Amino acid sequence: MATRPAGLTYSVDEAPPPWISAVLGLQHLCVVAISFVLPVVVIREMGGTHEQAEFMVNMSMLAAGIGTVLQALPRGPIGSGYLCPMVCGPSYLTASLVAAQAGGLSLVCGMTAFAALIVTFTSRIMHHLRVLFPTEVVGLVVAMVGITVLKLAVTNFVGLDEAGRVSGPENLVVGVVTLATICILNVWGRGFPRLACVVIGMAVGYALAWAMGLLTAEHGAEMASARWVAFPFTEHPGFAFDPGLVVPFVVAAICSLLKNVGDITTCQKINDADWQRPEMGNISKGMLADGLGCLTAGLVGGHGLSGSSSNVGLSVATGATSRSVGYITGGMLMVMAFCPKLSAVFAIMPGAVIGAALLFAVSFMVIAGIEILASRMLDSRKTIVVGLSLLAGLSVDMLPGAVEQTPAWAHPLLHSSLSTATIAVVILNLLFRIGIKRHAEVVVSSEEDAGQAVFDFFGTHGGRWAARRDVVQRARSAAAQLIEAVMDHRLSDGPITLDVAFDELNLSVNVSYNGRAISLPERAPAAAELLERDSASLELAGYLVRHYADASTAECRDGRCQIRLDFAHA
Amino acid sequence: MNVTTRDIDGTMVVRVQGRLDTATAPSLETTCSELIESGAKRIVVEMAQLEYLSSAGIRVVLASAKRMQAGGGRLTVCGAEGMVLEALQLSGIPEIIPVCPTLDDALDEA
Numbered sequence: 168m169a170t171r172p173a174g175l176t177y178s179v180d181e182a183p184p185p186w187i188s189a190v191l192g193l194q195h196l197c198v199v200a201i202s203f204v205l206p207v208v209v210i211r212e213m214g215g216t217h218e219q220a221e222f223m224v225n226m227s228m229l230a231a232g233i234g235t236v237l238q239a240l241p242r243g244p245i246g247s248g249y250l251c252p253m254v255c256g257p258s259y260l261t262a263s264l265v266a267a268q269a270g271g272l273s274l275v276c277g278m279t280a281f282a283a284l285i286v287t288f289t290s291r292i293m294h295h296l297r298v299l300f301p302t303e304v305v306g307l308v309v310a311m312v313g314i315t316v317l318k319l320a321v322t323n324f325v326g327l328d329e330a331g332r333v334s335g336p337e338n339l340v341v342g343v344v345t346l347a348t349i350c351i352l353n354v355w356g357r358g359f360p361r362l363a364c365v366v367i368g369m370a371v372g373y374a375l376a377w378a379m380g381l382l383t384a385e386h387g388a389e390m391a392s393a394r395w396v397a398f399p400f401t402e403h404p405g406f407a408f409d410p411g412l413v414v415p416f417v418v419a420a421i422c423s424l425l426k427n428v429g430d431i432t433t434c435q436k437i438n439d440a441d442w443q444r445p446e447m448g449n450i451s452k453g454m455l456a457d458g459l460g461c462l463t464a465g466l467v468g469g470h471g472l473s474g475s476s477s478n479v480g481l482s483v484a485t486g487a488t489s490r491s492v493g494y495i496t497g498g499m500l501m502v503m504a505f506c507p508k509l510s511a512v513f514a515i516m517p518g519a520v521i522g523a524a525l526l527f528a529v530s531f532m533v534i535a536g537i538e539i540l541a542s543r544m545l546d547s548r549k550t551i552v553v554g555l556s557l558l559a560g561l562s563v564d565m566l567p568g569a570v571e572q573t574p575a576w577a578h579p580l581l582h583s584s585l586s587t588a589t590i591a592v593v594i595l596n597l598l599f600r601i602g603i604k605r606h607a608e609v610v611v612s613s614e615e616d617a618g619q620a621v622f623d624f625f626g627t628h629g630g631r632w633a634a635r636r637d638v639v640q641r642a643r644s645a646a647a648q649l650i651e652a653v654m655d656h657r658l659s660d661g662p663i664t665l666d667v668a669f670d671e672l673n674l675s676v677n678v679s680y681n682g683r684a685i686s687l688p689e690r691a692p693a694a695a696e697l698l699e700r701d702s703a704s705l706e707l708a709g710y711l712v713r714h715y716a717d718a719s720t721a722e723c724r725d726g727r728c729q730i731r732l733d734f735a736h737a
Numbered sequence: 738m739n740v741t742t743r744d745i746d747g748t749m750v751v752r753v754q755g756r757l758d759t760a761t762a763p764s765l766e767t768t769c770s771e772l773i774e775s776g777a778k779r780i781v782v783e784m785a786q787l788e789y790l791s792s793a794g795i796r797v798v799l800a801s802a803k804r805m806q807a808g809g810g811r812l813t814v815c816g817a818e819g820m821v822l823e824a825l826q827l828s829g830i831p832e833i834i835p836v837c838p839t840l841d842d843a844l845d846e847a
Contacts, residue, residue, distance in 0.1 A: 618758045618789065644820050648791050651759050655793060694829035697796050698803060707828055708792040714827055715820075 169439035176362060176486040179249060179438045180241075183489055187362065191487050192495030194366040195252055198477050198528055199500065200513035201521050202254035203227060206470040209260070209275065213267035222399045223272065224514075225504045227255050227469035232500030234460020234472055238453060239493030247453030249434035250493040252478045252500075253460045257315060258422035259471025261582035262415035269412065272404040272468065278412050280465030282420040287458030289424055293451040298600070298672060300428055302444060302543050304592050307553050308585075309429035310536025311560050312476040313529040315585040318564060320529055324522025337379040342519035345372035349527050353484055362485050365524055372520035386515040393511040403468050414576070422586045423473040425593070427457045430474040433535045437483050444735070477524075480531035544633045548603070552595040560588025605632055606668035613654055613662075621647040624665065632669045635736055639674070642667070642734045645715035646676050649685070649730060652708035656701075658683045658728075669736070676716075676732040684723040685730065687713035740768050748779040748844055754786040757794030765794070769801035769812075778810040781843045785816030790824045802834045811835075815843035 177183045183191065206223040210216075234253035240246030259279065266274040289296070300308075321327075324346075326338025333339065349368030352360045360367065376382045428445070431453040436442045453474075461472040482488045503510045540553065563570055563584045570581045581587050609624045611617050621643060629639035646665055653659050659680035666677040691710040696703040713719050716732035723729075738761035739754040749772050753765055765782075772780055782798060784790070802812040815837040817825055825836055837843040 616760045618756050618760055618791070622756065622789070640820060644789055644824075647756075647758065647789060651791050651793065655759050691827060691829060694799065694833050697792075697799055697828075704792050704796055707795070711792060711824060711827055 169435075170441040172437065172440040174486060175438075175488060177489040177492075179434075179488050179490050181489055182491040183487065187359065188489070188491055188495050190359075190363045190366060191485070191489075191492045192499055194363055194485070195250075195478050195481065195492065195496040196499050196503075197366055197369050197513070198481055198524055199231060199252050199254050199475060199496065200510075200516065201477075201525060202257075202475070203510075203513065204521075205255040205257065205260055205263075209263050209267050209470065210272075212264050213271065215267075215272070218402065219272060219404075221507060222402045223468060223470060224510065225397070225399055225507070226467045227464060227472070228500045228510065229504035230460055230464035230467055230469040231255070231472055232497045232502075232504065233463050234456060235493055235497035235500060237456040237459055238474065239490040239497070240456070241490060244455065245452060245459065246456045247431050247434065247449050248490055249431065249438065249453070250478070250482050250488050250490050250496075251430050251434055251453070251474045252493065252496050253457065253472045254475040254478070255470040256419075256423050256426075256461075256473035257319075257583065258426065258473060258585060259416075259419045261578070262412065262419045263471060265415055266409070266412055270407050270409060273407040274409055274412070275470075276404060276465055276468050277406040277408045278416045278465075279469075279471045280406070280462055281408065281413070282416040282423075282471060283458050283461035283465050285417060285420040286424055286427075286461060287455060289420075290451050290454030290458055293454060294447055297447060299593055299596070300425060301596065301671060302432075303540055303545065303549050303553050304596050305425070305429050305432050305445060306536050306539030306542075307556060307592050308425045308536070308589055309433055309476070309539055310533050311557070311585045311588045312426050312429060313480070313532035313536065314560070314564075315583050316477065316525055316529050316532075320522050320525035322522070323518035324526055326518060337381055338517075338519045341372055341376050341379060341381060341517060342523045344375055345369065345520050345523035346526060348372075349523065353527075362487055364485065365481060365527065368527075369516075369520050369524055372517065372523060376517040376520065381517045381519070382515065389515060390508065390511045393507040395508050396505055397507050398505060418580055418586060418590070419471065421593075422589050423457070423461070423471070424454065425589050426476065426585070427454055427474045429536065429539075430476055430479050432539065433476075433479050433483075433532075434488070436535070436539065437479075438488055476532045477528035480528040480535065483531045483535065484527065543635075546633050548599050552592060552599050556588045556592035556595055559591040560584040563587045600671070604668060604670040606666060608664060608666045611650055611663045611665060613659075617650045617654055617663075618647045621650060621665065624667075628667065628669075634669055634674060638734050638736050641715050642674050642676050642732070645712050645732050645734075646678065648708055648715070649678050649712045649732075652705055652712075653678075653680060653682070653685055656685075656705050658685055660726075672736055674734040674736050676734070677729065678732075679727065679729045681726055682728060684728050685709055685721060687719055687721055687730075689713070738764060740764050742768060742772070745844060748781055749777045750781045750783055750840065750844075752783040752786065756789040756791075757784075757787055757797075758789065758791035759793040762794050762797040766797045766801065769797075769804070773801075773804055773808060773810070778805075778808075780805060780810070780812045781840065782812065782814050783816050783840055783843075784814060784821055785818070785840075787817065787821050790817075790821045792828070795824065795828050795830060799830065799833065813837060813843045813846050815840050
């Protein structure tokens, strides 16, 4: 059961009043809208028409709306239940560009649907893939997601043109005023101004951009000429598949997958004051919603989608994580998909306003990633894994010339700091797991204080292995209770062996002895029975042991009894 | 385990520190028995500094509470956190003995 963080104005289960929900939904829509520049870039690079761009943007909106609603569903097999809107995923951009140039929009649709199927399938086997993304890997990916967006944010914020020159002071002024408005309202604002700081700041940015000539009558005419209602399904380009593009789209799916793990982990963390570790069942359902949202995009003709880290950052910043805002944001996106006039408001968004909103949201995302990283004790192995991967990712942005000189087959792997860091951290994490398993053993005899022996044993090895304190305490209590019960009820004929193994993901406790079996019942005896029958005390002991462990097995063969208790340590 | 006793306005507060299991439970049992025999009508067992509570410890707390009830007195538990509180809840103790979050709450209850 999650503990509500005190700093939230509206937690995930709380529904704000309708008009506040509408403003919050609009605010998230503003941030989501920024990502719709990606399908425009894809169409522009393949030499497509304005109508094709409008079609792909509208279909991306429709799919993002459906995916956002699916993600917010709190019950059933689909959806994490969190406010985590879907956007056009940057991790799909490079692969989509290659597909668009090689086979047009039909190939983009087909390959996007293929990548989405990978994400959807992977969501069903997430529990078996836990080894791939321990907490420190997730933390790095979350931080890198923010860092990856930095280039886009700063380019827009200062108004850099294609040659890398600042286009003029007006852009910077609009960006600084927009960002300052957002930050001032967020830090010193109370109530509604704080909740709606981004949408208010962006409105100020639009007005200032109009006053300074960044928005012109031409932009107004563009909005005026847009249709109120349009149903563009008849323009669907069809589907195509190219085996040669499997690798870049698989890489895109993996990056999107890990990014989504990071996003949902962040959602779990910001909605639970007592958060300890990623909850894999919830992540699996969230991944399924992401996969289905992206699959919808591929089928209807949109850009590849993934969860929006910027929006998660926005919900942290405003203190409103209500899932009802997710429903409203999703609904707004679906309406906008059929209303080009509304989407045109976002289409003319000044670059400086885009940059300011992104910088604000991304700063929270980067810090969220660092916090997840800092929640684990980083020994030299983890430091090498995380540190080298971080540097590998940053080097892509700092030394773009070096990446250009790599073989063509490597470009999909190195196209962004996010993909490079993600691939590096996954490979290094697996590599450095070699020889990671450690174990220790102690034999406890009936003459000694069993509880003290177990406490001393875990005190020594838990600290030496840098295992999480809460997991060690749980394992220690289970082992002490088990051995105490076996001795008290004379189930063992001799000494009891306690063997503990630890491999970063799991702490397993094995207790073995010669004698009679102990049962680990699913139900506790009634408390009143504890004084009435001696066996009730043994039943309570077995029940406590079973409850403390995440998984347990007990068996006796030829008089040798073995009890194994597993404790997750992600 | 360390067991200390103090009198707060007629209520005997028994503070237990460390582990309360088979090896240490007799110490608490003896302390409670002496208090009951000396006529104490209200006992609070303070578990704020208890690291571990086993089924044997739970049994002793329950037995002491029953003896108190039989003599017209009352035993209350307070301050339990983390796994100690979890053990109390899993064993169903709060249905029989009042379990309070703090010592002040327990003194009000007692």
